[in-house]
Amino acid sequence: MxxxxxxxxxxxxxxxxxxxxxTTSKELGDRLTKLVQSGRSSILVDLQNIAYISSAGxxxxxxxxxxxxxxQGKLALCGVIGEVRRLFEIGSFTxxxxxxxxxxxxxxxxxx
Amino acid sequence: xxxxPSAGSGTGRSASTEIRIANRIAEMERVVELVDSFxxxxxxxxxxxxxxNVSLDEILNNIISYAxxxxxxxxxxxxxxxxxxxxxxVVADDGKPFNPLLAADPDLAAKPRQVGxxxxxxxxxxxxxxxxxRRDGINELRFRKKLRES
Numbered sequence: 692m693x694x695x696x697x698x699x700x701x702x703x704x705x706x707x708x709x710x711x712x713x714t715t716s717k718e719l720g721d722r723l724t725k726l727v728q729s730g731r732s733s734i735l736v737d738l739q740n741i742a743y744i745s746s747a748g749x750x751x752x753x754x755x756x757x758x759x760x761x762x763q764g765k766l767a768l769c770g771v772i773g774e775v776r777r778l779f780e781i782g783s784f785t786x787x788x789x790x791x792x793x794x795x796x797x798x799x800x801x802x803x
Numbered sequence: 804x805x806x807x808p809s810a811g812s813g814t815g816r817s818a819s820t821e822i823r824i825a826n827r828i829a830e831m832e833r834v835v836e837l838v839d840s841f842x843x844x845x846x847x848x849x850x851x852x853x854x855x856n857v858s859l860d861e862i863l864n865n866i867i868s869y870a871x872x873x874x875x876x877x878x879x880x881x882x883x884x885x886x887x888x889x890x891x892x893v894v895a896d897d898g899k900p901f902n903p904l905l906a907a908d909p910d911l912a913a914k915p916r917q918v919g920x921x922x923x924x925x926x927x928x929x930x931x932x933x934x935x936x937r938r939d940g941i942n943e944l945r946f947r948k949k950l951r952e953s
Binding site: 710712713714742743744745746747749750753757773774778781782783784787 | 828831832835849852856857861911912915916918922924925
């Protein structure tokens with residue numbers, strides 16, 4: 692799992708690379724928890740370069756989503772395409788997240 | 804680690820490979836590597852690869868997390884076979900008896916949303932056939948994924 696982090700218009704963008712499964716999800720979960728705890732209130736996770744997400748990956752995304760909401764912050768996802776989108780649909784996770792069509796639109800939605 | 808010899812071509816091709824891992828989450832990485840190399844060797848589609856990898860992630864995570872009541876090391880065997888236009892995967896473990904086919908469907912509309920149960924839901928939706936048997940103290944879960952939608 693590779694994570695590339697940047698900030699645009701006060702929105703923290705985390706690009707994830709690889710797969711989100713039992714062995715890799717903790718890394719993304721830990722990173723998102725750290726961001727929320729350090730007071731970042733607008734977080735965009737780009738999943739465009741993720742090959743697949745198993746339930747272990749959905750678990751860390753749901754936890755991060757709740758953690759940001761509890762701190763009156765916002766979390767959004769983008770790059771939900773192809774097989775990853777299909778997995779969101781199979782698991783009925785599409786309505787659980789703010790999903791934006793692109794990074795630019797996600798930043799537009801989230802910027803304070 | 805390499806796949807076995809291929810015979811014939813098209814849907815008639817066949818090959819198999821097997822791996823034995825210890826009951827630790829970190830060991831699952833070795834299964835992903837095996838699936839990836841098997842997929843590359845046999846030019847499996849992205850859709851088939853995702854189905855295999857996600858299903859194995861769910862099944863192995865379940866076994867490693869819940870199947871053992873002791874703290875000793877256990878072996879889990881994963882066998883992957885290509886034949887008759889399908890990939891067939893068998894996962895064998897010596898944990899306590901568990902038939903995933905009898906597990907309840909998750910409540911996908913629950914608020915707040917729970918993740919429990921979604922793993923097996925993924926396996927059911929991503930595979931074409933799922934069978935369970937308990938033989939001589941071994942759980943044997945077998946699933947099949949067609950190479951092409953028919």
